[in-house]
Amino acid sequence: MNFRKFLALGSLTVAACSSTPRGVPLSLTPREDRPIAAITIGDATEVSLLVQELSLETIRAEGNRLYFVADSRVTQRLRDLGYTPESADILQVERRTVRVYRRGDEAEMLRSGVTLINREPDYWIVNGPLRQVASLRTRGYTVTALGPNEPLPREVRIRLPAGQSSLVLGAFELDIYSVYSAPTGVEVTAGAFDAQIDGLRAAGYNVERISTVPPGGS
């Protein structure tokens, strides 16, 4: 059984268990069933030119790699332009963000290679390539789709020393709501997932959860 068939079977199995109270069934069948390929790109503008000039269907751009739907016409034209298209594995490229119901400890769950986003009382929310998410299932975890508006960022307050710029937080990819400079220091409020909070704390920042349900939030 090849892996794609295995995944499809897995998704059927989950669909059959849709009466479970534990979240919405999740298909791990790739959304894109055509062959995909990757090329090296110089910058983002090049991506938009490829889309405009070659009608390239992009899957994802990450760093200097662009993943796209590969058909013979497109790949030949890319070769003519000096690119070197390489076939790519959709199961490594396409990712899912999912609920993983708690069982055992977190470190054990993360051994599959997925990336933690949030910790909820009954489940973790993680992200990873289809192959890694599928491996969670084979290891016995219950994996379901996200609920509405998940994952929900936590509202946090980060305290920086007086005079320090909030620009230092850029690498954490937060959703910064506000910055307030007080004589005692700089207060940044932001939306952050649990993994980002972990990262901030590991880097030595003082992070405080403000609320779990923001005002007016559902």
Added chain:
Amino acid sequence: MRIIPCLTLAVGLGTTQAAAQAIDFTAYHTAAQVDLEINRFQTRFPALVRVISLGNSLEGKAIRAIKISDNPAVDETGEGDILFVALHHAREWLSTETALYLAEQILTRYATDPKVKFDVDNLQIWIVPVVNPDGYLHTDVVATPAGYRYWRKNRRANSDGTFGVDLNRNWGFQWGLIPGASNTPSNDTYYGTGPFSEPETQVLRTFIDSRPGLKAFVSYHTYGELFLRPWSYTTSDPPGESTLLSLYERSRDAISAVHGHVYVPDIWYTSSGEATDYLWSERRIAGFTPELRPTTAQGGGGLSGFSFPPSIIIPTGEEQVPAALALVHDAAAREVWIRDHATDTGAEPSAVWTASGWSTPFWVSPDIWTTPAELTEGTTVTLHVRVHNNFGAPVSGVRVEAYWTDPRIALEFPALSSTLIDAQTVNVPPVGKTLTMSWTVPSGTNSWGERHWCVGVVIKHQRDMPLTTQAQRSSNIAVRNFTTVAAAAAGANRQVAATNFLDTDAELRVLVSPLPAGWAVRMPDIRELKPYALDRRERARPQPLDPAAIVRKGRLLKATGAVLRAGESVLIPFTVVPPAGAPTGTAADISLQGLLLPLVAGKREPQGNGYTFHVVVR
């Protein structure tokens, strides 16, 4: 609080009275109510408003513009355009209210305020209150019970199972740069699968591309009481920073004069793929991002700042309108101006690129000259600048800035590489005024070994500011190039320089203006010349580029000229050949023209200018 009884009230008052009723700004409007109010603008002001759908959102909702003009049914391409947009981010409801408030003020003042009437009669004003209609509906948890009041992005179903792309990280300039955005789809600053991957940003780009006369852009956001200008992706200054700074300072003062709130230019975080950066990078159109009320201190910080009580709507609108109307007037008015060429009337643009080159050399302003006319290096000369007045009455407080720099094909003023000669603040009577400045002509050669310099003049006035750095697109900017010898000798080897001053890769095309009979110019194929980085002061290069990428972009777009990376220059050698047997003293003016076409998707807006040499047979 949101307005619930609106429709009931309309019925109760009767159709005619309700149709004429001003917008109620005591509560936030639902998405449906915003649509209703947009429609009512056209009903209430049929002679001034057309509601136009610019395209559809991802879920098929119309992204609608309120067009305000004295002839709204006609596309008056001879007039300029200005664009105000709001609600890139779904939870920022106050931005939509502010856009509606601005439209209401312009339309109700038209009948009584001569300045507003002048602007509406001479400009096309476009207001898009909701860029992100899908996200907006999602934040209305009454209409959308499964929604979320603090949703930020659009409603793209990402391939990983999460939703949403941050539309103000999805524009095409510096897209994908981290820090400044996120490649994680679940993050609120997720930049999407590619630049302009989202229908909402595509719709705006297509509209912007369709408006060659677009002069300024404002994108309302909340919150923090900030007034931001490019760049957003970096803390480095952009080319033309002093122009943007002047516009910021005037906006800040106009806002604070109303209720005393001072909007500061602080950058809390960098934003890549942002709207105003795109406009400034690719079109040199001034764009601003007001982050509206409240301040962090008022709002308590956090999410509550996005859902501040609706009592904030009117004072926010009141303080934003003067700043917005000042930009509108900049775009509409020619109160003080300077000629780009002898037949320049102040119309913008003063020259356009055609198949045979620039329609008129615009780098030879007759309003900039020196005494003596022939320059000698190292000597101090008098620089004369003529400023015209189109206001019909004296205009006081006109700031005139003159700069010199190395000449280039493709030049802007002010550039970070230009040097201020002098700046004076003067009164300009209705007949105009000639200023004099002292200029010490540079000694030695310029960066490419020539005695050839360019002077640029920028005119600023609180009621008429430049909104770009491009001479041909602004009546407030003019350029004149000078040689420090009376004339170049025919037959001698010479060179001109071209710099890609855009912050994006570009194609350079060079051509020679029509020559007098018998004269010729010999020049190599510019594609064979080796470009080099000359002046990196002008730009930040935050990410290393694949050197092959520029070539691939050129091939994708079938470039016929040389391809230059951002900041690169190229020296172009040439020889002027006089007619055979021409006697000594035979002379001709030889102009070389340049054009930069950015290597970007969408419309490729040409930018550039030229050199003129007076060549004499010796």
